[in-house]
Amino acid sequence: MGRLRRIVLTAPFVLALAGAAAACSVERDASSSAIDVPRTPAVRLEVSLGRGSGPCAPGTTKIARPGSQPIRLRITRSGGRARRALLVALHGAGAYAKGGLDAFRAAARSPDVVVVAPASHGLSWDPGRRSDVAIVERAIRIASQRCPIDPRRVAVGGFS
Numbered sequence: 001m002g003r004l005r006r007i008v009l010t011a012p013f014v015l016a017l018a019g020a021a022a023a024c025s026v027e028r029d030a031s032s033s034a035i036d037v038p039r040t041p042a043v044r045l046e047v048s049l050g051r052g053s054g055p056c057a058p059g060t061t062k063i064a065r066p067g068s069q070p071i072r073l074r075i076t077r078s079g080g081r082a083r084r085a086l087l088v089a090l091h092g093a094g095a096y097a098k099g100g101l102d103a104f105r106a107a108a109r110s111p112d113v114v115v116v117a118p119a120s121h122g123l124s125w126d127p128g129r130r131s132d133v134a135i136v137e138r139a140i141r142i143a144s145q146r147c148p149i150d151p152r153r154v155a156v157g158g159f160s
Contacts, residue, residue, distance in 0.1 A: 045133065045136060045137055045140070046137075047137050047140045047141055047144075048141075049140075049141075049144040049149050049151060050141060050144040050145035050146075051144075051145070051148070052083070052084075052144060052145070052146065052147045052148030052149060053145070054145050054146035054147070055146060056075060056084075056146050056147035056148070057075065058075050058076060058077045058078075059074075059075060060072065060073065060074045060075075060101070061073045061074075061075075062097075063142060068135065068138070069097070069118060069119040069120070069121055069135050070096075070097050070118075070119050071097060071116060071117065071118045071119070071135070071138070071139045071142060072097040072098055072100065072101050072116070072117040072118075073114070073115070073116050073117075073139075073142065073143060073146070074101055074108055074114070074115040074116075074117075075113075075114050075146070075147060076107070076108055076109070076110060076111055076112065076113045076114070076115075077111050078111060078112060079110075079111025079112045080111075080112075081111075081112040081150070082148065083112075083148045083149055083150035083153075084112045084113060084114050084147050084148065084149055084150065084153075085110075085112060085113045085114070085149075085150060085153035085154070085155070086113075086114050086116065086140070086143055086144070086149045086150075086153065086154045086155070087104060087107055087113060087114070087115045087116070087155050087156075087157060088116055088117075088118075088136060088139060088140060088154075088155070088156045088157070089101060089103060089104045089107075089115050089116065089117040089157055089158065090117075090118070090120075090125055090136075090156065090157065090158030090159075091103070091117065091119065091120070091158070091159075092124075092158070092159050093123055093124035094123050094124070096119050097117045097118055097119040098117070099117075100115075100117030100118070100158070101115060101117045103157075103158075103159045104117075104157065114143045114146075114147050114149065116139045116140065116142065116143040117139075118135045118136055118138070118139040119135070120132050120135070121135065125158070136156075140154075
């Protein structure tokens with residue numbers, strides 16, 4: 001368990017799951033059932049997971065650092081697993097970090113889950129904006145410093 005693990009999330013939709021997709025226009029051809037969705041650039045998040053040696057007590061915490069966007073962290077009750085699942089919850093366009101937590105409140109009833117909800121730097125997530133990618137990476141680092149995370153049980157979700 002003392003070894004640091006690294007997670008890599010690479011997908012054209014990682015950050016688009018939340019507000020970036022909403023910021024784009026979606027056009028529908030009336031003569032077809034197809035929907036044209038603008039392409040979102042691929043995003044690569046590469047984060048070394050911490051050892052999980054911090055305070056991993058159940059509850060919700062707001063983490064704010066001067067000059068950076070706030071992060072909400074919700075830790076659920078222990079169910080006996082050595083490592084916890086991590087859900088990165090991305091808020092919708094025009095919302096805040098708390099909106100990401102609210103969207104995934106059902107996860108808060110499951111044991112051994114850490115839900116981390118960062119806030120974008122703009123009204124919506126922009127995978128081309130390095131500061132948005134950096135805040136997601138920071139949120140993952142913070143969660144994994146507090147609680148031991150199972151790198152096989154990491155998910156990114158969002159809504160718009």
